[in-house]
Amino acid sequence: MSELETGILVAYFFVLSILGIYGWHRYYLVYEYMKNKHRVPGPPPMADLPVVTIQLPIFNEMYVVDRLIDAVCEVDYPKDRMEIQVLDDSTDETREIAAAAVQRYAALGFDIHYLHRTDRTGYKAGALDEAMKVARGEFMAIFDADFVPPPDFLMKTIGHFQNPKVAVVQARWGHINASYSLLTKIQTILLDGHFVLEHGGRNRAGCFFNFNGTGGVWRRSAIGDAGGWQHDTLTEDLDLSYRAQLRGWQFLFLPDLVTPAEVPVEMNAFKSQQHRWAKGSIQTCRKVLPAILASDLPRKVKVEAFFHLTANFNYVLMCVLSVLMFPAMWVRYNMGWTEMLLIDLPLFMAATASVANFYLVSQRELYTDWKARVRYLPIVMSIGIGLAVNNTKAVFEALFGGPGEFARTAKYGIANNKDGWQGKKYHQTMAVQPMIEVALGLYFTYTVIYALSHGIYGTLPFLVLFQFGFLYTGVMSLLQQCGDDVLLKAPQIAD
Numbered sequence: 001m002s003e004l005e006t007g008i009l010v011a012y013f014f015v016l017s018i019l020g021i022y023g024w025h026r027y028y029l030v031y032e033y034m035k036n037k038h039r040v041p042g043p044p045p046m047a048d049l050p051v052v053t054i055q056l057p058i059f060n061e062m063y064v065v066d067r068l069i070d071a072v073c074e075v076d077y078p079k080d081r082m083e084i085q086v087l088d089d090s091t092d093e094t095r096e097i098a099a100a101a102v103q104r105y106a107a108l109g110f111d112i113h114y115l116h117r118t119d120r121t122g123y124k125a126g127a128l129d130e131a132m133k134v135a136r137g138e139f140m141a142i143f144d145a146d147f148v149p150p151p152d153f154l155m156k157t158i159g160h161f162q163n164p165k166v167a168v169v170q171a172r173w174g175h176i177n178a179s180y181s182l183l184t185k186i187q188t189i190l191l192d193g194h195f196v197l198e199h200g201g202r203n204r205a206g207c208f209f210n211f212n213g214t215g216g217v218w219r220r221s222a223i224g225d226a227g228g229w230q231h232d233t234l235t236e237d238l239d240l241s242y243r244a245q246l247r248g249w250q251f252l253f254l255p256d257l258v259t260p261a262e263v264p265v266e267m268n269a270f271k272s273q274q275h276r277w278a279k280g281s282i283q284t285c286r287k288v289l290p291a292i293l294a295s296d297l298p299r300k301v302k303v304e305a306f307f308h309l310t311a312n313f314n315y316v317l318m319c320v321l322s323v324l325m326f327p328a329m330w331v332r333y334n335m336g337w338t339e340m341l342l343i344d345l346p347l348f349m350a351a352t353a354s355v356a357n358f359y360l361v362s363q364r365e366l367y368t369d370w371k372a373r374v375r376y377l378p379i380v381m382s383i384g385i386g387l388a389v390n391n392t393k394a395v396f397e398a399l400f401g402g403p404g405e406f407a408r409t410a411k412y413g414i415a416n417n418k419d420g421w422q423g424k425k426y427h428q429t430m431a432v433q434p435m436i437e438v439a440l441g442l443y444f445t446y447t448v449i450y451a452l453s454h455g456i457y458g459t460l461p462f463l464v465l466f467q468f469g470f471l472y473t474g475v476m477s478l479l480q481q482c483g484d485d486v487l488l489k490a491p492q493i494a495d
Contacts, residue, residue, distance in 0.1 A: 005331045012328040013347070015321045020350035022314055025307050026358045029201040033361075036204030040255065046159040052217070053083040053137030057127045059120075060426065061145035062094040063413035064262065069101040071148040073110055076155055083137050084112040087127040089120045092425070122231035123406030124213075129229040137220065144214040146262040146411040148176065156257050157217045167222030167249035168241070170199065171215045174260035177414045183270060183476070185376060186383050187263040193362040196255060198308075203253040207304040208245045208292075213237035215259040222249045232403050233287060235280025242288045242305070246295065262411050267476040268428040271390045273409040278312040278391040282398035285309035315391035322388065322440055322466060326447045333454060352462065355381050378465065379472075386469030389436050429481050437474030441467055 054072055058065055065086075072084055084105075088098050095116060102114040115131055122129065132140065139161060143149055157169040172195045175188040202209040211218070213236070223229065226244035233239045245251060264270040292305045356377050363370040397404060410426035444467035451459055 008324060008327050008331055012321070012324045015317045015324065016347045016351065019314060019317055019321065020347045022307065022311065023351040023354035026354040029197050030358060030361050031201075032205040032207075033197045033201035037200060037365075039204045041160065041252070044159045044162055046162060049078060049081050049158065050138045050161075051081045051083065051136055052077065052139045052141055052154055052158065053085060053132075053135040053220075054141045054143065055085045055087055055128055055131055055135070056143055056145070057087045057089075057124045058094065058098065058145045059089045059124075059408050060092050060094050061090070061408075061411065062092060062097055063424065064145050064411050065094055065098045066101055067148060067413065068143065068145050069098070069105065069112075072143065073105050073108075073112070074151050075149060075153055076151045079109055079111065082111065082154070083135060084110060085131045085135060086112065086114050087131050088114065088116045089123075089127055090116075122229070124408075125229040125231040125236035128236075132220070132223070132229075135220075139217050140220055140223070141217045142214055143259070144261070146176075146409075147214055148260045149215070150257075150259065153257070153259065154217075157254065160252055160254075161217075161219060163250070165248070165250045166252055167219050167226075167244050168211045168251045169217045170209075170211055170251065170253050171257040171259045172196070172199075172253075172255050173212070173215055174258040176260045176262045177265065178263070180265055180414055182379070183267060184263050184265060186380050187270065189359050189363065189373070189376060189380050190384075191263070192366055193359045195253075196362040196365050197358060199253045200255055202304060202308070203251065205300075205304075206298075207301050208242060208308070209251060209253060210238045210241035211251065215261070219249075222247075225249070231406075233280050233283035234276050234404055234406055235284055238281060239284045239287060242284065242292065242309075246288070246291060246297075262414055264409055265412065265414050266410065266428065266480055267473060268430055268480060269410045271387070271430065271433075271473070271477070272407050272428050274387055275390055275394045276407060276409075278315065279394035279398045279404060281309060281312050282395050283403065286398070312391060312395055315388045316395055318385060318388040319392045322385075322444075322470075325463070325466070326443070326450070329447065329451065329456065329459065333456060352381060352465070355384065379468070382465045382469035382472065384469070385466050386437065386471075386473035389433055389440070389470075390473070393433065430477055434474040434477035434481075437470045438478070439474075441469075441471030441474055444470060 054075070056068060056072065058068075061068075069084075069086065075082065086098050086102055088095060090098070099114050102112050105112050117127060117130065120126065128142070139158065141154065141157075153171065157171070160166055160169050173191055175184070175191070177184050178188040179185060199209050222244050223240065226240055226247050226249070229236055230239060241251065264273060289306065289309050293302055295302070359377055359380055360370075360374050363373045367373060410428060412424050412426070444463055448460065448463045448467055451457070451463060
């Protein structure tokens with residue numbers, strides 16, 4: 001075997017081994033969740049309700065801002081103890097729509113204020129920070145424009161702050177438009193896994209987890225004690241969460257309190273959201289992980305924080321693995337297929353079966369029809385692979401670039417299959433990236449053909465996951481940029 005062939009195999013197995021370690025970590029999260037899932041505190045009653053400020057940060061959200069303000073004004077809480085701040089950085093018709101809604105509810109006796117900035121310094125973090133200076137609430141509830149908080153949201157969260165150490169109470173995200181398309185269905189499964197198993201497992205096991213930027217309540221004094229909202233990362237929520245927990249504050253996740261939200265219906269909007277989350281998490285990793293590792297926190301907390309904050313580096317490894325898969329297959333086929341399977345299969349199972357198990361458990365925990373939902377798991381895994389190019393770009397930007405611009409995710413007020421997004425504003429485009437994804441999809445198409453023609457059937461399930469993932473993300477981006485409403489409608493599944 002030549003030095004080149006040896007180098008290919010060494011690189012291939014190194015990358016696959018690292019991915020396998022992160023895969024086994026998913027099993028650990030499931031284990032922690034199952035062991036501690038019954039440790040969910042009930043909401044203690046609070047006789048003297050405190051003043052709460054509800055902050056609604058928006059930017060060019062003309063299709064959903066009315067829905068948001070309507071829902072917030074229906075929250076069951078004494079009017080004299082609930083302040084609403086509409087934090088509008090918009091540059092379009094959203095300003096008129098939001099201002100009119102504020103005037104309408106102010107006339108009904110609500111303590112609601114319209115705060116407009118022409119200077120978007122700090123983006124969302126900057127808007128929250130500026131508004132907090134004039135807020136009167138002891139607690140700050142935050143909802144993004146695409147959310148519809150339930151009427152009992154405050155009554156189910158505020159009582160937990162009787163524990164003076166609690167800084168944040170985070171609700172689970174629900175899904176307004178889960179069954180709109182295949183893409184929205186996949187996103188809901190991804191989010192369910194994040195909230196149920198990651199948040200649930202970490203929080204109940206005594207590890208750090210993060211406020212998700214919306215659908216939660218902060219203790220105002222905790223924000224100040226942790227250094228306030230800062231905008232040197234694109235995930236100001238993750239950043240502040242870790243800084244607050246390093247200061248000794250406690251976070252609480254309520255899995256049974258659901259706050260519905262609209263998930264993106266466009267592939268490019270979905271990618272933009274994932275890009276921002278991936279870039280921001282690596283920026284936060286660079287910023288806070290050294291302090292975490294140098295602290296006197298328990299080893300378990302440090303290890304879990306390491307896996308959490310470094311997880312997006314896996315996308316870089318996924319891109320490298322994608323390029324190496326065919327040459328590694330070719331080299332090892334000439335060496336003998338049996339020996340190859342003995343090494344490859346356990347690593348691939350660790351890296352991929354753990355993902356399937358992770359999302360299967362989350363669906364089983366939430367839905368009675370979970371057996372029907374698990375048919376989407378292969379596509380969930382494929383889409384995760386298909387995001388590798390998008391999120392690898394985000395990782396490199398986080399490592400070698402500045403904070404970057406906060407690109408909000410376009411939402412269109414989509415609630416059911418009769419709603420459409422064609423002809424509306426805020427469409428996002430990507431020029432080169434979809435071409436790379438399609439090229440990788442074609443590359444794996446050739447790899448699949450090669451495996452079939454040489455009888456290498458054991459790798460086919462894994463190769464098809466890569467093939468479909470890259471082709472789906474790339475082709476959907478291109479089609480939607482061309483104006484075709486191609487959404488691959490999913491079968492209706494009750495939520």
